[in-house]
Amino acid sequence: MNKKLFNLLLSAGFLLFIFGVFFFYIVAGDNKVSILESRNLAQEPTYSAEAVASGDYMRAWDSFFNDQFPRRDAFTELNMRVNELALGQDVYKDVYVAPDGYxxxxxxxxxxxxxxxxxxxxxxxxxxxxxxxxxxxxxxxxxxxxxxxxxxxxxxxxxxxxxxxxxxxxxxxxxxxxxxxxxxxxxxxxxxxxxxxxxxxxxxxxxxxxxxxxxxxxxxxxxxxxxxxxxxxxxxxxxxxxxxxxxxxxxxxxxxxxxxxxxxxxxxxxxxxxxxxxxxxxxxxxxxxxxxxxxxxxxxxxxxxxxxxxxxxxxxxxxxxxxxxxxxxxxxxxxxxxxxxxxxxxxxxxxxxxxxxxxxxxxxxxxxxxxxxxxxxxxxxxxxxxxx
Structure with a gap:
């Protein structure tokens, strides 16, 4: 595969991912609360020139993207499962997972x-x-x-x-x-x-x-x-x-x-x-x-x-x-x-x-x-x- 074709496929894949996520947001709408994390989730920030100039707008957008990421709870659960299976981890945050299920x-x-x-x-x-x-x-x-x-x-x-x-x-x-x-x-x-x-x-x-x-x-x-x-x-x-x-x-x-x-x-x-x-x-x-x-x-x-x-x-x-x-x-x-x-x-x-x-x-x-x-x-x- 020549370099030009590789770059083209890479760019196409990247754009497909970006537009896929964008489409998911449009279809799914914004989640207000994470029951799993017991907290409110970041919402889409309001644009203003002052917020852009101070950097607050991009920081707020980053929080919004992270909180509204598609299937966020499922990815969190998957990460926990990988840690348990691959690393043998049985303590998460301050919780011990006992063998009998407690x-x-x-x-x-x-x-x-x-x-x-x-x-x-x-x-x-x-x-x-x-x-x-x-x-x-x-x-x-x-x-x-x-x-x-x-x-x-x-x-x-x-x-x-x-x-x-x-x-x-x-x-x-x-x-x-x-x-x-x-x-x-x-x-x-x-x-x-x-x-x-x-x-x-x-x-x-x-x-x-x-x-x-x-x-x-x-x-x-x-x-x-x-x-x-x-x-x-x-x-x-x-x-x-x-x-x-x-x-x-x-x-x-x-x-x-x-x-x-x-x-x-x-x-x-x-x-x-x-x-x-x-x-x-x-x-x-x-x-x-x-x-x-x-x-x-x-x-x-x-x-x-x-x-x-x-x-x-x-x-x-x-x-x-x-x-x-x-x-x-x-x-x-x-x-x-x-x-x-x-x-x-x-x-x-x-x-x-x-x-x-x-x-x-x-x-x-x-x-x-x-x-x-x-x-x-x-x-x-x-x-x-x-x-x-």
Whole structure:
């Protein structure tokens, strides 16, 4: 083949590729969001002479091209698969791919000083609430990676239990009732449907087991509900959760479904009031049928991490009002503590700002307060325990 023909074929191939991509963009349109990456995608930049002169226009166009590249998610998944097969890679970002199908996010190591700062904030708020005649309880849930910490290899250790054991003795039971659910979860970890394979959260099954101890310790002498007071069913389309959004489904040997617990024999539905919206359920069932395989179906519990929500129980076992400070692990749990209180008020301090704690407690006539976090978020997210 002579040089002239070679150059001609090379140019033709290049032009064919460029026009093929251009045609694909015209047909497919612009994607707004990547569910896989949990972020908004760059959109076509607006032309202006100033943007061209500064170089911002070309930089924006480069981001647009990368984000809107045809079959971008498929290429990302293919790259992950190649890394696994060719390089034997089993750690992606901060997720370890265990041989039994669990995707496990590493829990970082935290210091004694870190634990002391958290404990001080918790003890201080418990002391303050005690002056208002409000009982404070704390539940720190060992998260999925901590429960399955023995699955991590020696070359990629996780430190969830270390941080958990460092914090627990620092809680002052003069002011805060420290409810330890760790042994319940450790002993039951091999039971079916306790934790998701591909998401970092727990299932309602595990949340209920923890709730049995929590509700008994917070309400001694009150009739305790059992698992038989709910029906249990795996529902919704299969999905790949938060851990799989880091590794892609290419490395997820198992998908997940959501365990739905439905309380029996209610005289009326629960009333949930959130951000100028009222609902008659503690579930958002539409989240379970979102066709996107990376959809966050865990948000079927409650809805999402709202700054504030209020729940009214139809058949409360007490006349008390409960205030919960929470992270997302509480979302699957709230349905099991709500029956014990007339009203449940829930705050997520990552999003609820300018809290006047004493005014809030007085406004809603709070009797009990529950601080409910998983053992990783309580370290990694200081806002959760910043009560002032």
């Amino acid at each position: 995707l496990l996010t590493k829990v970082e190591s935290y210091t004694k000083d870190d634990a002391q700062k958290i404990a001080k904030r918790i003890n201080d708020v418990g002391k303050e609430l005690q002056t208002l005649d409000v009982k404070t309880s704390l539940v720190v849930v060992p998260n999925k990676s901590t429960v399955f910490e023995d699955k991590f290899p020696t070359y990629y250790p996780s430190f969830g239990r270390e941080g958990y054991n460092r914090l627990m003795p620092l809680i002052d039971d003069t002011y805060v009732q420290n409810i330890d659910v760790s042994q319940i979860l450790y002993k039951s970890k091999e039971k079916p449907n306790m934790f998701y394979y591909t998401d970092h959260h727990w299932q309602a099954t595990a949340a209920f087991l923890a709730s049995e101890k929590v509700t008994k310790d917070m309400n001694p002498g009150v009739k305790q509900l059992t698992k038989d007071n709910w029906t249990w069913k795996m529902e919704g389309l299969p999905f790949y959760g938060s851990d799989a959004r880091k590794t892609t489904s290419a490395l997820a040997s198992k998908s997940d479904q959501v365990m739905v617990a439905t309380q029996k024999n209610l005289s009326a539905p629960y009333k949930l009031d959130v951000i100028q919206e009222q609902r008659d359920s503690l579930y958002v069932m539409s989240r379970l049928t979102d066709p996107a395989v990376y959809a966050n179906r865990y948000t079927a519990y409650i809805g999402t991490d709202y700054p504030e929500l209020h729940i009214t129980s139809p058949d409360p076992l007490t006349k008390k009002n409960l205030l919960i400070f929470k992270d997302s692990y509480a979302n699957a749990f709230i349905q099991f503590i709500a029956p014990y209180y007339a009203n449940v008020h829930v705050l997520d301090l990552r999003y609820y700002k300018n809290l006047d704690l004493q005014a809030y407690v007085k406004k809603y006539k709070i009797d009990d307060t529950l601080l409910f976090f998983n053992n990783n978020s309580i370290y990694a997210t200081p806002q959760l325990t910043t009560f002032h």
